[in-house]
Amino acid sequence: MRRLTLLHIVVAVAIAAVLLAAPRILTVVQVRMLTEIVYFSLFAVSFNLLFAYAGLLSFGHSAYFGLGAYVTAISLKHVPGMPFFAAILLGAIAGAVGGAIIGFFCVRRKGSYFALLTLAFNQFLWAIAWKWREITGGDDGIGGIVPKKPVDLGIFSVDFTQVGSKYYLTLFLVTICLALGWYLIRTPFGNTVKAVKGNEERASFLGYDVNRSKLLIFTLAAFFAGVSGSLFALFQDFVAPSAISLGMSTEVLFMAFLGGTGSFFGPILGAAIFVYFTDWISSITERWEFILGVLFIVLVLYFHQGFIGLVPAKLKSLFSLGNNR
Amino acid sequence: MPLLEVTNLSKDFSGLKVLFGIDLKLEQGERHAIIGPNGAGKSTLFNVITGKYAPSHGKITFKRHDITGLSPHKIARLGLARSFQVTNIFRAMTAFDNVRNAVLSRNGKRHSIFPTLGGMDSIAEQTEQILNLIGLLDRKDELAGELAHGHQRALEIGMTIAMDPELILLDEPTAGMSSTESRETVKLIEKVTEGKTLLIVEHDMDVVFSIATRITVIYYGRVLASGSPEAIRNDQQVKDAYLGEERE
Numbered sequence: 001m002r003r004l005t006l007l008h009i010v011v012a013v014a015i016a017a018v019l020l021a022a023p024r025i026l027t028v029v030q031v032r033m034l035t036e037i038v039y040f041s042l043f044a045v046s047f048n049l050l051f052a053y054a055g056l057l058s059f060g061h062s063a064y065f066g067l068g069a070y071v072t073a074i075s076l077k078h079v080p081g082m083p084f085f086a087a088i089l090l091g092a093i094a095g096a097v098g099g100a101i102i103g104f105f106c107v108r109r110k111g112s113y114f115a116l117l118t119l120a121f122n123q124f125l126w127a128i129a130w131k132w133r134e135i136t137g138g139d140d141g142i143g144g145i146v147p148k149k150p151v152d153l154g155i156f157s158v159d160f161t162q163v164g165s166k167y168y169l170t171l172f173l174v175t176i177c178l179a180l181g182w183y184l185i186r187t188p189f190g191n192t193v194k195a196v197k198g199n200e201e202r203a204s205f206l207g208y209d210v211n212r213s214k215l216l217i218f219t220l221a222a223f224f225a226g227v228s229g230s231l232f233a234l235f236q237d238f239v240a241p242s243a244i245s246l247g248m249s250t251e252v253l254f255m256a257f258l259g260g261t262g263s264f265f266g267p268i269l270g271a272a273i274f275v276y277f278t279d280w281i282s283s284i285t286e287r288w289e290f291i292l293g294v295l296f297i298v299l300v301l302y303f304h305q306g307f308i309g310l311v312p313a314k315l316k317s318l319f320s321l322g323n324n325r
Numbered sequence: 326m327p328l329l330e331v332t333n334l335s336k337d338f339s340g341l342k343v344l345f346g347i348d349l350k351l352e353q354g355e356r357h358a359i360i361g362p363n364g365a366g367k368s369t370l371f372n373v374i375t376g377k378y379a380p381s382h383g384k385i386t387f388k389r390h391d392i393t394g395l396s397p398h399k400i401a402r403l404g405l406a407r408s409f410q411v412t413n414i415f416r417a418m419t420a421f422d423n424v425r426n427a428v429l430s431r432n433g434k435r436h437s438i439f440p441t442l443g444g445m446d447s448i449a450e451q452t453e454q455i456l457n458l459i460g461l462l463d464r465k466d467e468l469a470g471e472l473a474h475g476h477q478r479a480l481e482i483g484m485t486i487a488m489d490p491e492l493i494l495l496d497e498p499t500a501g502m503s504s505t506e507s508r509e510t511v512k513l514i515e516k517v518t519e520g521k522t523l524l525i526v527e528h529d530m531d532v533v534f535s536i537a538t539r540i541t542v543i544y545y546g547r548v549l550a551s552g553s554p555e556a557i558r559n560d561q562q563v564k565d566a567y568l569g570e571e572r573e
Contacts, residue, residue, distance in 0.1 A: 186441040188434040195426045198415040205375065205413075206488065207401040207430040216436065 019171060023164035033279060035167045037272045039231040042174045044255040044267030045181060046224035052261045053185060054217045055197035056107070059115045060122025061252050063102065064095035064222035066244020068229030070129060070136060073239040076145040084147060084158070088173070088230045095226015096219050098125075103218035107211050122249055129241040141240030145233065160234070170231045177224050182264060184220070193217045254296055260306025269307050326389065328353050328522050329374070329405075329492055334383035336366075336373050343369045345546040346383070351492070356523045358537035360530070362567055366546040367526045368410055371496050374524075375407045376400040387492065401430075406490035408481045410497040410526070416470030420461050423469050423480055425452040427487035452487070458517055459483040475506050479513060486517045493518055495525045499532055511535055530568070534558075542567060 023031050043065055050056040072091035075082050102121045106114050129136045136142065146160035159165040184190050192213045196203045204210050233239045242248060251274070259270025281288040299306070331349040335342070343366045351357050359367050373380045376397040385393045392400050415423050425442075428451045429435065442448070456462040459479045464472065469480055478498060485493060498514060499507040511532055514525075527533050533540065534554050541551040542563050549567075550560045557563055 183441070184438060186443065187438040188429050188442060188445075189436045189438050191422075191426070191429065191442055192435050195415060195418070198417050199413065201377075202409075202413045202415060202484075203426070204397040205401055205407055206427050206484065207398050208426075208435055209396075209398045213436065 023167055028163050031163045031167050033275060035163070035170050035235055037275045038167070038170045038174050039228045039235065040252075040255060040271040040275060041268040042177050042224055042231075043228040043252050044259070044271045045178060045264070046221040046228065047252045048256045048261050048264075048267045049181060049185075049217060049221045049224070051256060053190065053197065054193050054214060056214065056218065057115050058106075058118040058221075058249075059246070059253070060102075060118035060120070060249050061221075061225060062244055062246070062248035063118075063122040063125045064099050064225035065229035065232070065248060065252070066125060066129065066239075066241075067098045067222075068092060068095040068226030069233040069239045069243045070094075070142075070229075071226075072230040073142045073145045073233045074135060076147075077142055084151060084234065085153075088227065088234070091230030091233070092223055092226040095229065096223035099222020099225075100215065100219045103215045103222070107214035107218060119246065119249070122244070122246060126241055126244050126246070129244050136241075139241060141238055143238040145239075146237050160237070166235050170235060173227060173231060177227055178268075181220075181224065185264070189213075189216070254292070257296075257299060258306055260308030262305060263308050266306055266308035273307060327351055328355075328388060329524070330384075330386045331370075331374065332384045332386075334370070334373060334385065335381045336369055336378060337381050343546050344373070344380075347543070347546075347548055349541060349548070349551075351522055351524060353522055354520070356518075356536055356538045357525070358533045358540045359524065359526045359543060360528075360533055360540060360567065361543035361549075364545075365543045367543055368496060370543065371407065371494055371526060375405065375494060401488065401490075404488075404491040405494065406485045406488040406492075407494035408485045408496055408498060410500055412474075412477045412481055414469045414477060414480055414484070416468070418469055419466050420456065420469055420472065420476075420480055421452060421465035424455045424483050424487050425449070427484040428452045428455065431488050455483050455487045458486075459513065474501060475509070478502070478510065482510075482513060482517065486521075490521070492522045492524065495523070495527075497526055497528060499527065499529050504531075507532060 022034055026034065043061075047058065047061045050058050050061070068091035071094035072087045075087045075090050076084065102118070106117045106121070109117055130138060132138070148161070150157045150159040156168075158169050185193070192203070192208055193216075196208060196210045196213050200210050229243065232243065255270040255274045256267040257270065258273055259268060260266030278288065278292065281291055285291070303309070327350040329349070329351040331347055334344055334347040336344040347370060359370065361367055369378070372378050374385055376392070376395050376399070379394040383393070384391065387400070387403060387405055390403055392403065392405075415426060418426070425448060428448055432448060434445070434448065453462060453465070456465050459482060461476060461479060461483065464476065469477065472480065482495065482498060485495070495514065499510050502510060507529055514536060523536070525533075525536065537554055539552065540554055540557040542549040542557060544566050550557060550563050552560070558568070
């Protein structure tokens with residue numbers, strides 16, 4: 001691994017300090033937006049684990065986000081006395097199991113077949129969320145899921161009526177997941193994923209089971225998407241089929257490309273810009289989706305690196321995909 | 326018991342028959358060359374033995390395991406490693422990373438998540454040994470795709486031997502090389518395959534006769550002759566079909 005310079009440490013400490021102090025300095029509306037950025041960051045990074053590291057372009061990544069959101073919401077709603085941490089864990093596991101099952105079929109296909117198959121499964125799950133009213137509430141969705149009273153966790157308590165409290169919970173879990181992802185890509189497992197992306201045939205003749213490594217990274221990405229979906233459900237206190245829709249799958253793709261898929265942290269920047277920008281532009285015009293579409297076209301045509309490309313070179317190594325020494 | 330035994334192997338690609346009942350035996354320590362004109366089926370034979378294609382008929386045993394139709398990664402893990410005729414490397418990775426991919430696999434560290442790669446000193450050490458052996462140690466940080474052709478070929482061989490296989494299959498290791506480069510490559514092959522069993526497909530007869538202890542001639546999907554280099558050189562059928570007569 002490259003040596004950490006003083007600059008890196010200063011930047012990291014500054015970011016951590018700002019994130020921790022945010023609820024004290026920002027308004028409630030701003031903290032809400034920041035929370036959205038934090039859970040979407042994890043979603044976008046999980047998409048990029050597949051895209052940038054494994055070379056797998058998923059058009060159906062909201063399937064696992066939605067599974068996490070719905071399973072967390074349903075378990076809190078229908079299971080009396082369900083601890084919310086267990087509900088988050090169940091949501092994450094649902095994402096991972098969904099990813100393992102769907103991934104089993106998808107990783108056997110390449111290129112556009114892979115992408116279309118992920119899209120088909122996504123649409124299938126969306127249809128279930130839409131039609132199975134008894135469980136999912138159909139297009140009415142599920143609301144009123146979070147505990148009304150503060151939950152005491154020993155060291156700290158989570159009060160779901162307080163925006164700051166939800167923000168810290170989200171920040172805490174997302175940071176753990178991002179650190180885990182950051183670590184895993186630096187292990188032999190992460191190297192295998194990259195090697196299979198680089199040259200699948202050579203990897204298999206070197207003894208690598210390429211389908212297995214693709215399925216593992218697919219499942220991991222789905223797990224992270226499940227966590228972020230679960231946090232989304234808790235934060236919104238509401239889940240509707242839009243959480244598991246193709247629209248959501250497109251948004252996460254947009255976030256990743258907006259920030260830059262060529263780096264681990266790029267999608268985080270993308271999530272931040274996306275959330276901020278859509279909030280701002282939708283307050284100006286009702287036709288904000290049109291502007292978003294134009295922006296995406298410009299991005300793909302002229303701005304491949306995404307916004308991370310604007311980061312000064314000295315800081316770049318902090319944002320790189322991570323080389324292995 | 327031979328190390329590798331191919332029995333009555335046939336392969337057809339939806340109607341196009343390429344191999345017609347090939348028999349081949351390799352004893353431990355043998356250096357066996359397969360020669361034959363273009364389109365004779367040499368590369369197909371390699372691809373069927375190493376699991377890229379499943380055979381249409383016949384049987385392949387390696388170290389008493391029936392490996393007929395097994396997937397490439399399973400065959401590779403049994404100790405049978407190959408190189409490719411068209412350079413097949415991880416172009417976007419460094420030379421070091423290329424060899425390390427093979428070393429990690431040999432050490433069974435394909436999906437381990439502890440520790441990080443940076444903490445695996447023994448893996449790095451083994452990787453550098455191989456790089457040293459193939460003369461690429463001082464280029465280890467260069468991207469494989471940007472190396473010169475000859476160096477890429479050496480890397481190809483390096484990855485193959487980094488698997489520490491019992492049987493090495495080299496598919497035209499001197500393809501596209503000048504005669505000087507070919508001679509260097511022959512030296513390299515002799516150095517790195519010492520004491521191993523070798524099966525090599527090669528067009529360059531100088532290379533074949535300087536490396537091989539046995540030669541099999543394949544002609545339109547059939548074994549035309551098999552024997553010592555001396556016997557092959559004097560075989561009338563082989564002369565007629567492939568080697569040609571020396572002019573008086």
